[in-house]
């Protein structure tokens with residue numbers, strides 16, 4: 231079975247719900263979840279700064295879409311704590327955790343963490359690509375603010391996953407210095423193999439692993455290779471091999487980051503891996519690279535489950 235550490239599916243579900251569709255997850259996505267044997271995922275709330283609609287409105291609509299999914303479809307169990315997780319596992323139910331991909335669009339204060347928890351959010355990244363009152367993202371300068379440092383503490387004390395994937399190097403260093411428990415990088419690859427600021431340096435990968443954390447491998451082409459010819463499944467496998475060699479197979483998971491937000495016909499996707507039904511091809515390739523079944527199980531979901539069992543209350 232597969233756990234996806236980063237899914238933007240709420241963006242798409244929100245659009246369908248607003249068009250009046252009654253069961254958009256079932257009608258558009260369930261089959262791919264089944265074919266890809268995806269048991270669970272982190273569904274993030276994310277407000278697109280390029281949209282006209284205020285960020286707070288976008289977040290509110292996505293929360294409504296999640297609510298709709300819970301109420302109308304009954305095909306995914308929302309995980310709020312360890313008990314929910316064990317129940318879902320025992321019953322073979324598909325499940326999701328709600329995440330916040332950056333704290334833009336929320337009040338920039340410590341109490342926001344508590345509010346998110348009350349909304350069912352169990353995963354937080356402090357910012358998206360830019361700087362906010364908490365931290366600086368990969369396209370901006372500076373590290374954690376004093377508020378950001380307090381937020382790190384609050385998130386970890388609140389039994390929520392703390393995600394560094396969108397942070398710049400200075401903010402990442404601050405988080406790793408302050409971390410009191412496992413840290414997640416939910417959707418980032420190796421900067422050694424593809425020099426993109428969204429990817430992690432070898433030292434950052436090792437530091438995340440040292441906390442007992444996980445790095446989710448990302449299928450977004452620009453994070454796989456710098457040239458278009460190399461943006462393929464083989465090079466994605468290279469990232470997995472490199473990460474496992476460097477930090478141990480225990481540190482590697484998936485955070486596919488499939489495109490649900492860019493509806494343009496020429497949206498940037500990896501042809502060989504842009505939906506869950508294509509996952510078996512990646513697993514076949516990893517077998518050829520020498521990963522044993524038990525190691526693949528860890529990468530596919532075991533490492534994320536370990537993390538969730540350790541972090542959730």
Ligand SMILES: [Zn+2]
Nearest residue numbers: 331396417487
């Ligand atoms: Zn992201």
